[in-house]
Amino acid sequence: MIATPKSLAIEHLEAFRKVVGHSAVFVDKEVLSNYAHDETEDLHFLPDVVIKPSSAQEVSAVLTICNQYGIPVTPRGAGTGLSGGALPHLGGVLLSIERMNKIIDIDERNLQVITESGVITEVLQEAVKSKRLFYPPDPSSRGSCMIGGNISENSGGPKAVKYGVVKDYVMNLEVVLPTGEIIWTGANVLKNATGYNLTQLIVGSEGTLGIVTKAVLKLIPLPKYDLLMLVPFRDPVKACAAVSAIFMCGYTPSALEFMERDALEFAMRFIDNCIVPIGDDVQAHLLIEVDGNDVDVLMREIEGISEIVMQFDCGEILFAEDAQQKAELWKLRRRVAEAVKANSIYKEEDTVVPRAELPLLLKGVKEIGKKYGFHSVCYGHAGDGNLHVNIIKGDLTDEQWNGSLKKGIVEIFELVKTLGGTISGEHGIGLVQKEYLPIVFEETQMRLMKQIKKIFDPNNILNAGKIFD
Amino acid sequence: MIATPKSLAIEHLEAFRKVVGHSAVFVDKEVLSNYAHDETEDLHFLPDVVIKPSSAQEVSAVLTICNQYGIPVTPRGAGTGLSGGALPHLGGVLLSIERMNKIIDIDERNLQVITESGVITEVLQEAVKSKRLFYPPDPSSRGSCMIGGNISENSGGPKAVKYGVVKDYVMNLEVVLPTGEIIWTGANVLKNATGYNLTQLIVGSEGTLGIVTKAVLKLIPLPKYDLLMLVPFRDPVKACAAVSAIFMCGYTPSALEFMERDALEFAMRFIDNCIVPIGDDVQAHLLIEVDGNDVDVLMREIEGISEIVMQFDCGEILFAEDAQQKAELWKLRRRVAEAVKANSIYKEEDTVVPRAELPLLLKGVKEIGKKYGFHSVCYGHAGDGNLHVNIIKGDLTDEQWNGSLKKGIVEIFELVKTLGGTISGEHGIGLVQKEYLPIVFEETQMRLMKQIKKIFDPNNILNAGKIFD
Numbered sequence: 001m002i003a004t005p006k007s008l009a010i011e012h013l014e015a016f017r018k019v020v021g022h023s024a025v026f027v028d029k030e031v032l033s034n035y036a037h038d039e040t041e042d043l044h045f046l047p048d049v050v051i052k053p054s055s056a057q058e059v060s061a062v063l064t065i066c067n068q069y070g071i072p073v074t075p076r077g078a079g080t081g082l083s084g085g086a087l088p089h090l091g092g093v094l095l096s097i098e099r100m101n102k103i104i105d106i107d108e109r110n111l112q113v114i115t116e117s118g119v120i121t122e123v124l125q126e127a128v129k130s131k132r133l134f135y136p137p138d139p140s141s142r143g144s145c146m147i148g149g150n151i152s153e154n155s156g157g158p159k160a161v162k163y164g165v166v167k168d169y170v171m172n173l174e175v176v177l178p179t180g181e182i183i184w185t186g187a188n189v190l191k192n193a194t195g196y197n198l199t200q201l202i203v204g205s206e207g208t209l210g211i212v213t214k215a216v217l218k219l220i221p222l223p224k225y226d227l228l229m230l231v232p233f234r235d236p237v238k239a240c241a242a243v244s245a246i247f248m249c250g251y252t253p254s255a256l257e258f259m260e261r262d263a264l265e266f267a268m269r270f271i272d273n274c275i276v277p278i279g280d281d282v283q284a285h286l287l288i289e290v291d292g293n294d295v296d297v298l299m300r301e302i303e304g305i306s307e308i309v310m311q312f313d314c315g316e317i318l319f320a321e322d323a324q325q326k327a328e329l330w331k332l333r334r335r336v337a338e339a340v341k342a343n344s345i346y347k348e349e350d351t352v353v354p355r356a357e358l359p360l361l362l363k364g365v366k367e368i369g370k371k372y373g374f375h376s377v378c379y380g381h382a383g384d385g386n387l388h389v390n391i392i393k394g395d396l397t398d399e400q401w402n403g404s405l406k407k408g409i410v411e412i413f414e415l416v417k418t419l420g421g422t423i424s425g426e427h428g429i430g431l432v433q434k435e436y437l438p439i440v441f442e443e444t445q446m447r448l449m450k451q452i453k454k455i456f457d458p459n460n461i462l463n464a465g466k467i468f469d
Numbered sequence: 470m471i472a473t474p475k476s477l478a479i480e481h482l483e484a485f486r487k488v489v490g491h492s493a494v495f496v497d498k499e500v501l502s503n504y505a506h507d508e509t510e511d512l513h514f515l516p517d518v519v520i521k522p523s524s525a526q527e528v529s530a531v532l533t534i535c536n537q538y539g540i541p542v543t544p545r546g547a548g549t550g551l552s553g554g555a556l557p558h559l560g561g562v563l564l565s566i567e568r569m570n571k572i573i574d575i576d577e578r579n580l581q582v583i584t585e586s587g588v589i590t591e592v593l594q595e596a597v598k599s600k601r602l603f604y605p606p607d608p609s610s611r612g613s614c615m616i617g618g619n620i621s622e623n624s625g626g627p628k629a630v631k632y633g634v635v636k637d638y639v640m641n642l643e644v645v646l647p648t649g650e651i652i653w654t655g656a657n658v659l660k661n662a663t664g665y666n667l668t669q670l671i672v673g674s675e676g677t678l679g680i681v682t683k684a685v686l687k688l689i690p691l692p693k694y695d696l697l698m699l700v701p702f703r704d705p706v707k708a709c710a711a712v713s714a715i716f717m718c719g720y721t722p723s724a725l726e727f728m729e730r731d732a733l734e735f736a737m738r739f740i741d742n743c744i745v746p747i748g749d750d751v752q753a754h755l756l757i758e759v760d761g762n763d764v765d766v767l768m769r770e771i772e773g774i775s776e777i778v779m780q781f782d783c784g785e786i787l788f789a790e791d792a793q794q795k796a797e798l799w800k801l802r803r804r805v806a807e808a809v810k811a812n813s814i815y816k817e818e819d820t821v822v823p824r825a826e827l828p829l830l831l832k833g834v835k836e837i838g839k840k841y842g843f844h845s846v847c848y849g850h851a852g853d854g855n856l857h858v859n860i861i862k863g864d865l866t867d868e869q870w871n872g873s874l875k876k877g878i879v880e881i882f883e884l885v886k887t888l889g890g891t892i893s894g895e896h897g898i899g900l901v902q903k904e905y906l907p908i909v910f911e912e913t914q915m916r917l918m919k920q921i922k923k924i925f926d927p928n929n930i931l932n933a934g935k936i937f938d
């Protein structure tokens with residue numbers, strides 16, 4: 001039982017200062033409020049203390065104190081999460097990994113990188129890119145999100161369709177357990193059949209099982225060329241149908257993104273001087289990228305894909321002419337989420353289904369929206385079957401928003417399950433989706449997960465109340 | 470405490486017959502002895518009963534009985550394992566998955582297959598190949614091993630270097646827990662951030678956490694072309710050094726296999742009419758394959774790779790001229806293990822290191838061999854850093870073989886750990902490697918794994934004594 005968590009964290013301030021130094025412990029209101037929210041809806045929870053350790057040893061020392069006294073700890077990367085995983089909803093200690101921000105070794109001989117977990121994803125990508133290496137997983141927030149957060153959420157991003165998600169790049173992790181023990185989960189190798197896969201148990205565990213302090217990540221050779229096309233469709237459902245057709249013909253694009261008309265329009269209004277002409281009858285776009293080391297092959301792929309999408313009643317395809325136009329199109333896509341969110345109060349659902357079921361999912365979402373009176377803006381990583389459904393508050397009353405809307409969300413998730421999918425592809429369950437988890441897991445899986453949590457965190461101090469209660 | 474396991478299994482024969490039918494329960498000596506061994510050294514343990522259920526429900530019914538009465542259960546695929554995972558060393562029930570051998574649905578729309586776990590890997594590969602789809606992971610035993618066994622061991626095979634191992638293809642599993650509960654671990658999707666990754670916890674758990682009855686596997690488009698080359702080297706260490714050089718130049722072969730001279734010679738003696746000329750001064754070979762959809766690109770890759778290997782003092786490269794020659798070369802490689810084993814009593818170690826450390830590993834293995842007086846034949850998936858070290862009994866006395874040799878193996882594994890690797894890349898820990906597991910895991914990881922085992926299998930009935938005691 002955590003009786004009075006707030007006072008407990010403050011009570012042990014001196015102990016924290018002793019183990020991490022005065023300059024790593026913050027209690028002033030301004031700092032606390034900076035760490036009170038992430039990118040999940042409009043949720044705010046003040047921590048009692050913010051601690052910024054600089055090493056696994058310091059993390060261990062902090063956790064040891066918290067474990068001894070039952071002080072809640074919320075680990076945090078950059079706070080760009082979309083399911084509330086980094087929200088300190090129980091107060092207590094907010095443990096930021098931001099000072100563990102060194103890339104330790106880019107190992108060009110073995111195509112791997114050893115990094116601290118507080119490194120910003122884009123910083124890591126650029127560092128390895130300078131050595132012609134590639135770390136593909138990058139959420140839209142890559143400019144600010146951190147490797148540690150990405151690992152906790154098993155993030156994806158646009159390249160996942162060809163290159164896989166974070167879990168496919170994590171070979172070994174240094175993790176501090178809630179009990180203060182520091183472990184490495186595996187080895188720095190591409191294949192491993194040595195005991196249970198503790199590495200993959202930590203990936204995607206949303207900071208509930210341990211705090212990742214270092215990661216050994218697989219790298220691949222950087223593809224030399226890419227081509228990008230933007231395909232407009234009159235019918236969003238047909239745009240979704242085109243997605244699986246492309247893969248069925250043997251193509252594997254390096255990105256295949258879907259955006260409803262609203263999504264792109266919001267993004268254009270949000271970003272200055274970034275305009276793509278959209279015909280009046282256009283209702284959705286696919287942004288399709290291919291990459292590789294041979295331009296001729298890519299040209300043929302783009303031609304082949306063009307022929308396929310034309311069978312789905314598309315409009316005139318825009319082929320990005322140069323690096324600048326590619327960058328602009330990607331900027332539009334990457335900032336859709338922000339733009340949609342700036343436009344209205346919203347709830348974002350992170351549905352994922354087998355990709356050929358996307359048309360049924362989109363149709364279903366719109367029908368459920370009609371039934372419950374909500375408008376949604378949909379976009380996402382269509383190649384993975386991952387559709388972000390942004391439900392817009394619009395004219396809904398607070399009563400509807402906080403009440404009957406939930407039934408609509410449940411219906412969406414039940415549809416997702418029926419289609420072979422699940423309720424989060426890359427955002428995680430965190431705080432705001434946990435009530436829906438029993439839609440996809442029965443009592444047995446829930447029990448297994450809760451027991452696993454208990455093994456790692458017997459006193460339930462670390463990110464308690466995330467994923468499940 | 471399991472007091473008298475043998476009598477217990479026999480005592481409940483009627484109960485087993487009741488739930489799976491008479492024709493699925495075997496107690497005659499001949500059948501029992503067929504299931505008393507796998508491909509691990511010369512180890513034999515007779516089970517008391519062999520049961521061949523036909524469905525998850527039947528597996529559940531059997532496990533429920535065993536769980537109630539504390540009867541040991543050993544799950545088994547095709548018995549091709551190399552670490553003793555399928556050996557019924559405690560007697561009791563041997564549960565074979567061989568009757569669950571239906572491919573349920575090749576889903577061409579979603580590039581995935583739903584299959585029962587008793588399907589033979591090659592059968593599955595051929596079935597999806599007929600639809601121009603590809604399931605890459607295939608151990609050398611692909612003609613007899615089963616998908617369920619591959620999942621339990623997180624198998625690799627020669628294509629892993631480009632396409633990944635089993636874990637990279639498993640999306641969702643139907644698993645019967647030792648308590649008899651039937652669960653699905655995930656969803657049929659490419660990305661998933663919904664709760665702990667139970668799927669990846671089951672993959673590679675060597676049948677200790679549950680029995681996989683169905684699997685949803687990712688497929689990819691079948692590459693249209695491949696080219697194969699066999700490169701002879703005078704110095705095996707230089708052959709190993711060439712491996713990482715190839716990747717550092719940006720090439721990703723679809724297979725990159727290493728064979729010491731002995732390995733290839735044993736294989737040629739083992740297989741009729743399959744001869745590759747080997748120069749007197751040749752001490753090792755690399756078998757290198759590239760694949761893709763464009764022959765010109767592959768030709769350029771093969772040329773580029775040729776230039777690289779030539780810097781490592783290689784002999785004349787053999788380029789496979791046609792499908793038949795490719796098949797022969799692959800046959801030689803795939804049967805090396807059998808051939809080496811037919812030649813002598815042996816112990817096989819499944820070392821894996823970051824690939825650029827292979828030269829140091831090979832050198833170290835030979836030095837340790839000299840120190841302890843053993844000869845080793847080394848081969849394996851060099852592109853993954855996965856070197857199979859076959860220690861040959863040869864002139865060693867039984868005392869040396871069963872005594873001091875162990876020190877040599879410990880030294881090899883300690884070297885592997887120092888190089889950032891681990892003690893099994895794809896064969897698993899099973900029965901014969903468990904004494905070495907503490908070399909790579911400390912007490913904390915061992916404790917976590919044992920506690921996880923306990924959650925899934927509170928009465929310790931399922932493959933008890935495998936991976937750890």
